[in-house]
Amino acid sequence: MLVDQIILTGIMLALVVCLFGTRLNPAWLFVSAIGISYLTGLIELESMLVNYANPSLITLVLLILVSIAIEKTTLVQKLASTLASGSLSKSVMKLGLSTAFLSSFTNNTAVVASLISTIKESQTHSPSKLLLPLSYTAILGGTLTLIGTSTNLIVNGFAVDAGMAPLGFFDFTLVGIGALLVGLLTILLLLKFLPDHGTESEEVVPFYLEGKVAFGSKLIGRTVEENGLRDLKDLFLAEIIRGERRICAVTPQQEIRQGDVLLFVGDIKSVPLLRQFDGLQVVHDKHEKDAEHLVEVVVSQSSKYIGKTIKEIRFREQFHAAVIAIRRGHDRLQGGLGKVKLQAGDSLILAPSSDFYELPDLKREFVYISGLDLQTHLTQKQSNHVLLGFAAVIGLGIFDIVPLVKGLMVLLLALVALGTIKVNEMKRRFPIELLAIVGSAIGLAKLMIDTGLASKLSDALFLLLGDFGPYGAFIAIFVMTVVFTELITNNAAAALSFPVAYALAVGFGVDPLPFIMAVAFGASASFISPFGYQTNLMVYSAGNYRIRDYVTVGVPLSIIYSITVLTLIPLVFPF
Template structure:
């Protein structure tokens, strides 16, 4: 092996280790690796920077703002309230009403705000109708993931792979192209959830801190649940050392983590990303910190009244979203490509217009727009393009492709498709989905090139596998959010999610070659 291949192997192994052990935020881990590739001469400055100007990455950034505009108008929260039965019902009937709609919403909006809005509403509703919330919250996260498989904008991973395809000079995916397979996986996944959630998900796990017992009306304090985000400044510090009450004016009463509820000796407990904190706070806590990036979710169990102005904004937001989707879909038709010479009527074009209109109509606060963009995800995506290029430049991708081909030489492209899925899916369960796609893409391209077959089936499989993070809570942010609020254990995700990984694997390997020939 050459120096470049050995150097790349060491850096990739180090990157995966750093991501697994959460030594730094994913964006900084990948950026560090990219800089080392630059120092070794494997990447040029131009190649390093290409990801930061990639159309797919910038589209993801603007979709964060579109999702925020929809969220702030209350459009999707009103929808879930209408879907939840008001009378006595069963888990299966309730799931049948809500899961297809949730999957449909997440096909066009960022998954995280959908879960952040729906999770507390569903938990509150479940307690009201005396059903276990634990039978709804993991299904909520899984339904958003399944919906994201069906469209180009359903998840950032699809846009990352789309952007990498464009970088190779090929045509990327159209808006609903991935839905040829994604819709079957979504239907099968929702059917699995309906059939087995009662058997495989735990019964209700009550909170240690009881809301009625802890509430103290004289001081106007009430119970608030807050999920710690990556920007929380107290991560890896003890409760006493950080001084939560001094920082936020609220008292930590309970920490929920991996199915455990910790309410004693809290001063010595260390804050971790994804922890759900049960707080006693006053009325100002959520208005003050609701838009802060230090918390992934805040919920106090109270409804917010809306006025006529808010209703008008909601309809405007929904109208803009529908126009964006229809415009991007129609704009990709061959007959539309010559209507406005020199202008490409694709998703990037329409999401740009939608974002600007939402800003000027103040569907999200335009002066605070930077708060609503997950910069770490964008840096991760931008660096993912560079790492993928480094794997190609060094010859590492070709070497791995040769090894994979030799392993399945007699079995044909279908077996290689299965191997690419397994590699990508294993990566996505232990590191970020975008990093998993970045590692798998150059390998898949090299496999297809060496076999002289169409690479598109491999690219589609990467999209399916990189998003199919069901069997651990750490692979996908929505899983991390519901883990705390639902008080789930790590094993709950393994037991319920692993069969869903297998279903996605079987359907992907079987269906993809039917729609995209080798």
């Protein structure tokens, strides 16, 4: 047993170091960790594989697939239409409550994706005043029910595997409602600190664009200063790419050569200014240079090209459009456009050909395209059937008449049979990475408990926290989970925190439930960074936010959310 603990300690330390210290995909890291555990004899093959068929995990996958139909219903359209009326505070209140309600029953990334287009096209209120509240209330809404967020279902799976009774559908609701109401009030009070890009005309949107110096250009052989490239309005020459060499911190005396790629940061409206320079090609394709207008798109979280560069995916061939600029919030990107790895939420400015608009994959790859409605809408009758079917499945599950997993499976098969959900849609939305992370994490959590490693960790923490009692340990677990979810992902945070939380509760001889709830609510407390939660990342570039916007609103929200949750959990779930 001691040898097993030493081996597992090494595996878990390597996992934690890689999660925090590298940009490797968390799914690969978790699968590698459980794979090494199998190869070293810590877990049998059957025991490892059965974790990927955990009922809570299967329920989560089915919910994500069923949400494909729900986001097509008129319910989302009606929600979007309510944003056009009323003051900013009223709009945020209506948006927040509606988004929270939808997020409590369906996938919150789907809810946010469905509303981004409508909010960006709003003529009533600035999108930058609405998009971050949209993300935050979607996160808060996910805490209301067992199925509201993936972490709730994952924690339930951990709890059942640890020998606890399954969590009820509404076990989270009392604490979640308190957190939602206090959180929404906080957001309303902090609205004035969010940027208003609808009225701040001086705000320069920091797109990242490039121009190539063509053969015979008059720019060749002259310095940056001599060519007038130094004092451009709303544009800054950030880098020069010369073959494989990157020239950063470009000086006025830097000479321009044929084939140089000049990288600018600044306002996309200044593109026509660059085209006035002889031989500076902003779009490197004659056919696309004749495009009458530029199109802005936002990369979807379901895009198959996330993590790949524009060059690798041959963007121009795939989409019949040239990428002339990229924006990722206010982050300074490096290297040529072709070498930028796409992330969910990236804004791209395209020069499209006429064929671009006929492509079938647009709504899979992009969550927003200026001037286009990407949503496939059901008729009122179809929408009613989908919503009634979903409500019936949830109701039967709540009253233990039909298990939720069975009801969702039947509903999904019916929706596919009726053509409401296409098989291709299921393929591209299937959450393979989530399945890999959670299935592996359940196995690792079980190993930590079975080998006694979790107990050893709790003993060490007991020495530090014993004087503070169970409530002090409960706070420590919550804070640890919040830090993890901001730095890595919410699902990984729950996976790392659960075994320690469970073992600590056992060590104190108290009911583990409040500790488990601390993990669940802590894993949903991602408000301070655009990178900690998928919905935060989706609105990052769409709202033209800076990191400081998340910090300014997110830190007070996180503190107030934490105080609320830490107060309510012990009241609802006594030690």
